[in-house]
Structures are given as C-alpha cells and as structure tokens.
Amino acid sequence: MERCSLGLNMLEMNDCKHFRYNEIKKGSGEKKLHKLYLTEDMVLWEVEGRSRNYIIIEDNFCECTDFQVRVLGREEKSLCYHLLAKIIGEKLELFDSKELTDEEYDKMLESRM
Numbered sequence: 001m002e003r004c005s006l007g008l009n010m011l012e013m014n015d016c017k018h019f020r021y022n023e024i025k026k027g028s029g030e031k032k033l034h035k036l037y038l039t040e041d042m043v044l045w046e047v048e049g050r051s052r053n054y055i056i057i058e059d060n061f062c063e064c065t066d067f068q069v070r071v072l073g074r075e076e077k078s079l080c081y082h083l084l085a086k087i088i089g090e091k092l093e094l095f096d097s098k099e100l101t102d103e104e105y106d107k108m109l110e111s112r113m
C-alpha cells in the first residue's frame with residue numbers, strides 16, 4: 001500500500017483523528033491548498049485555515065501560532081495541522097498552482113507585518 005511521507009498509508013490517514021483530509025478539499029473541486037510560484041524554482045504554499053490563510057515554506061515552516069509555540073518553542077511536536085495538510089495535499093495533488101506577481105508578493109508580505 002502506498003505510504004505518504006509521514007509513513008501513514010491512505011487508510012490510516014482517513015482513520016487518524018488528527019487528519020482532516022476532507023478539509024483540504026472544498027466542494028466542486030475547489031482547493032484549499034495553493035502552490036504559489038514566485039519564480040520557477042521559488043515556491044510558497046498557502047493553506048486556507050478556518051479564520052485566515054497561512055504561508056508555508058517547504059515542509060519546514062508555517063506561520064501559525066501553533067507552529068511557533070509548540071513546534072519551534074516547546075518542541076512538543078514536529079508539525080502543525082497546516083504543514084500536515086500541505087504535505088498530504090501535495091502528495092495527493094489536492095492543490096492548485098498560481099504564479100505570484102511581485103505586487104501580490106509584496107501585498108502578502110505587507111499584510112503580515
């Protein structure tokens with residue numbers, strides 16, 4: 001059986017109470033995970049959260065509080081929910097891709113300062 005990069009197979013992922021596979025998908029094929037190209041090889045990921053969107057860099061960084069506090073700060077766990085959603089969503093190709101213009105990139109950064 002195929003395993004994801006976390007070592008879970010598809011059945012385990014559907015069973016896992018921490019795994020909210022259906023939340024990665026919206027109705028009618030709309031995606032909650034976006035791959036944003038700055039240049040051909042510079043990529044950011046954006047995950048739509050409940051109240052706002054979070055930027056993710058590779059499999060290593062999420063800007064949410066959970067990641068800052070429990071992953072980086074207390075080292076209680078190695079992933080936040082958004083990173084998990086990104087890793088699985090990428091694997092299952094449940095994302096859409098978009099090229100970011102410099103303007104959109106600036107706006108995105110500005111909104112976070």
Ligand SMILES: [Zn+2]
Nearest residue numbers: 062064080082
């Ligand atoms: Zn997060």
